[in-house]
Amino acid sequence: MTAFEEFGVLPEISKAIEELEWTLPTDIQAESIPLVLGGGDVLMAAETGSGKTAAFCLPIIQIVWETLKDIESGKAKSSVKVSPPWTMSTHDRGAALAVAPDGIRVQSREQKEWHGTRCTRGVSGGKWGFEATVTDEGLCRVGWSTINASLDLGTDKFGFGFGGTGKKSNNRQFDNYGEAFGKNDVITCLIDLDLKEIKFLKNGVDLGVAFANIPTNQPYFPAVVLKNAEMAFNFGDKPFKHNLPDKYLPLVSAPKGKVIVNNNGNVNSTEGVVKVVNNAPQAIIIEPSRELAEQTHNQIKLFKKHIKNPSLRELLVIGGVNVKEQISFLQSTGADIIVGTPGRLEDLIQGGYLSLSNCRFFVLDEADGLLKQGYTDLIERLHKQMPKITADGKRLQMIVCSATLHAFEVKKMAEKLMHFPTWVDLKGEDAVPETVHHVVVKVDPQNDRMWGNLRRHIMTDGVHQLDNVRPGNNTPETLSEAVKLLKGEYVLKAIEEHNMDRAIIFCRTKLDCDNLEKYLKQIDKRKYSCVCLHGDRKPNERKANLEMFKRNEVKFLICTDVAARGLDISGLPFMINVTLPDEKSNYVHRIGRVGRAERMGLAISLVSTVPEKVWYHGEWCKSRGRNCWNTNLTDVKGCCMWYNEPQYLADIEDHLNITIQQIQPDMKVPSDEFDGKVVYGQKRQQMGSSYKNHTAQMAPIVKDLSELEKHAQILYLKRHLTKASRVV
Ligand SMILES: Nc1ncnc2c1ncn2[C@@H]1O[C@H](COP(=O)(O)OP(=O)(O)OP(=O)(O)O)[C@@H](O)[C@H]1O
Numbered sequence: 001m002t003a004f005e006e007f008g009v010l011p012e013i014s015k016a017i018e019e020l021e022w023t024l025p026t027d028i029q030a031e032s033i034p035l036v037l038g039g040g041d042v043l044m045a046a047e048t049g050s051g052k053t054a055a056f057c058l059p060i061i062q063i064v065w066e067t068l069k070d071i072e073s074g075k076a077k078s079s080v081k082v083s084p085p086w087t088m089s090t091h092d093r094g095a096a097l098a099v100a101p102d103g104i105r106v107q108s109r110e111q112k113e114w115h116g117t118r119c120t121r122g123v124s125g126g127k128w129g130f131e132a133t134v135t136d137e138g139l140c141r142v143g144w145s146t147i148n149a150s151l152d153l154g155t156d157k158f159g160f161g162f163g164g165t166g167k168k169s170n171n172r173q174f175d176n177y178g179e180a181f182g183k184n185d186v187i188t189c190l191i192d193l194d195l196k197e198i199k200f201l202k203n204g205v206d207l208g209v210a211f212a213n214i215p216t217n218q219p220y221f222p223a224v225v226l227k228n229a230e231m232a233f234n235f236g237d238k239p240f241k242h243n244l245p246d247k248y249l250p251l252v253s254a255p256k257g258k259v260i261v262n263n264n265g266n267v268n269s270t271e272g273v274v275k276v277v278n279n280a281p282q283a284i285i286i287e288p289s290r291e292l293a294e295q296t297h298n299q300i301k302l303f304k305k306h307i308k309n310p311s312l313r314e315l316l317v318i319g320g321v322n323v324k325e326q327i328s329f330l331q332s333t334g335a336d337i338i339v340g341t342p343g344r345l346e347d348l349i350q351g352g353y354l355s356l357s358n359c360r361f362f363v364l365d366e367a368d369g370l371l372k373q374g375y376t377d378l379i380e381r382l383h384k385q386m387p388k389i390t391a392d393g394k395r396l397q398m399i400v401c402s403a404t405l406h407a408f409e410v411k412k413m414a415e416k417l418m419h420f421p422t423w424v425d426l427k428g429e430d431a432v433p434e435t436v437h438h439v440v441v442k443v444d445p446q447n448d449r450m451w452g453n454l455r456r457h458i459m460t461d462g463v464h465q466l467d468n469v470r471p472g473n474n475t476p477e478t479l480s481e482a483v484k485l486l487k488g489e490y491v492l493k494a495i496e497e498h499n500m501d502r503a504i505i506f507c508r509t510k511l512d513c514d515n516l517e518k519y520l521k522q523i524d525k526r527k528y529s530c531v532c533l534h535g536d537r538k539p540n541e542r543k544a545n546l547e548m549f550k551r552n553e554v555k556f557l558i559c560t561d562v563a564a565r566g567l568d569i570s571g572l573p574f575m576i577n578v579t580l581p582d583e584k585s586n587y588v589h590r591i592g593r594v595g596r597a598e599r600m601g602l603a604i605s606l607v608s609t610v611p612e613k614v615w616y617h618g619e620w621c622k623s624r625g626r627n628c629w630n631t632n633l634t635d636v637k638g639c640c641m642w643y644n645e646p647q648y649l650a651d652i653e654d655h656l657n658i659t660i661q662q663i664q665p666d667m668k669v670p671s672d673e674f675d676g677k678v679v680y681g682q683k684r685q686q687m688g689s690s691y692k693n694h695t696a697q698m699a700p701i702v703k704d705l706s707e708l709e710k711h712a713q714i715l716y717l718k719r720h721l722t723k724a725s726r727v728v
Helices: 011-019 027-037 052-072 290-303 323-332 342-350 367-372 376-385 408-417 449-453 476-497 510-523 539-550 584-591 645-656 687-727
Strands: 042-045 088-093 097-099 105-108 115-119 121-123 127-134 139-145 159-163 167-170 173-176 186-192 197-202 205-211 221-227 229-234 259-261 283-286 314-317 337-340 361-365 397-402 422-425 436-443 503-506 530-533 556-559 574-577 601-608 612-615 640-643 661-663
Touching (some): 011 290, 027 042, 027 422, 042 052, 052 337, 052 361, 088 097, 105 221, 127 139, 127 221, 139 186, 139 197, 139 229, 159 205, 159 221, 221 229, 283 342, 290 314, 290 337, 290 539, 314 342, 342 376, 361 367, 367 376, 367 584, 376 408, 397 408, 436 476, 449 476, 476 510, 476 601, 510 530, 574 584, 584 601
Parallel strands (some): 042 397, 283 337, 283 361, 314 337, 361 397, 436 601, 436 661, 503 556, 503 574, 530 556, 574 601
Antiparallel strands (some): 088 115, 097 105, 105 229, 115 221, 127 186, 127 229, 167 173, 186 197, 197 205
């Protein structure tokens, strides 16, 4: 049995993993795979390069395939025929109400409407009780209803509820009763079908009869309705927090003859039959960029290699590619798992080519990035269209992941859309993997005057074309232009010093990328072979460039933040930040392109010591930068801003709670600075090789300790002997 099989992964999938020579699951995989296989919603926060893609792809492939097999063998019928234990019903419930897998916790995150559910069983005579605990803020009403009652408990004559505002309600009549209740309060709900009355206890205190003379010609079921709230139930499986009053019994002890099964929502058994529909996939995985979508799609293809009978169909749905091909694939072959970028996915859904009716996995990879790119509404729209329970009775599972998941937007979204999610948080706040050595180099045009007499230099972005910039004139504009020139040279120096023959280089703008590409090629096309990856390049060119870089056919990939997240280039040793990102989480993502899968990587960031004036084309810029020469500042609707890198560096350090090692412009990284000499791009050396160094480092500390020990022993002996001599 392989290590992956021990975590519940099927042999067919494990075989493909073995062929990739992965012997053990990474930590995030070991934690998350069982949770997803177990049916839960999961938020995965783990370092860059820690294997999050497989952590969600493997269990999804497995469950989707198992479902396909069940459908093929006719087993995938609705699970509704099975007589359920005392739990809240996943069928007889409002659309926005979620029932946890244990069936006793319910939650609704809908803020405007009420959503309710009823128990899977009811009683037809006797005196019964159950407990409902308020487990979160929000509005709730709990009580008893017959099977004919609306799920909005207390709004028709068949339902009797007690609400958190201290009101009882039946048939839309809301009257004061008992007292208000809220988070952590325990409400005991009692029904006496002999005396025909319903009453409630709050934290064990009897609030008196709420409803008398209730009709008893129908069985009664525990019921609840919530508005952005959460409750947990105990029907008597566990000891109650407060004893039931005399003669009342827990519902679980009701004898067979008195128990009625709730078949609401289950009656139409043909609806419970799951069918394979070509354009209705079981899983939708959203990625923030085309490249990343393609990468995840390729991983799925690898993982499903040995999956047969039935085969599993995956489809890549990204922009910039002929939509007709995607539509025809959906119609002819069909797809079980779709990986895509948000815009194209929604186009296909709105056009009616793609249906979400069978979707049971909704994955947001690089979720914070998606939300920051403004896709919150789109995600909510798609989520709304997905069934919260599939035809075979499975809950919609949401998986959300990133190396920088601790963003406010993510927490808000998780609260709104996810149900009882588990945070698999391996690092706490955002962090840099130990395999990444990251350093900064100050670019100081006042100290390093080399920019004043360069024979050849990089073409700059032209921001200062109309300014009087020249050596000897120390205006902010001149220094800003000088930074741009120096950065071109510093990139060359970094490449030279570290003999970089493979690196990803991040620039702030598409223009900066183009200028650096031209400069490197102008100096030496072969020595500095490079390609660009940014939003202005055609999709085919982007794809071809990335492939060339991955295949080692060019040495440098120059890109904007479009490539900051997720791209996995095996064994990449170096990255250079020509300019720091203004979004601090992107620093983590950018430098995380190196130091992946336990290989060491070096990230060098060039940081200007003075403000640099740069392009910033906002919505007001009609051409969005193309041929724009408006060098006014943004506060007067111009398209430039002063970029304050020292501030961004401080923000990043503050965010990561570290001081980033600074190196000199000679780009030398002290060889024993981290954990001894390392070979970037290779796996970390075994402890044996650095052991000598380690003992040398420890020697003075050990010597100090031994001195202290000697001192302590002498002190003890002196005191002891003095005391002893006094006694004598
Ligand atoms: N169990 C494993 N054993 C060996 N290598 C693995 C394992 N899991 C993943 N990898 C490799 O580790 C690399 C990084 O994986 P992946 O791209 O999934 O990282 P990630 O956590 O999604 O990173 P990012 O946050 O940058 O997107 C890939 O090259 C992948 O093939």
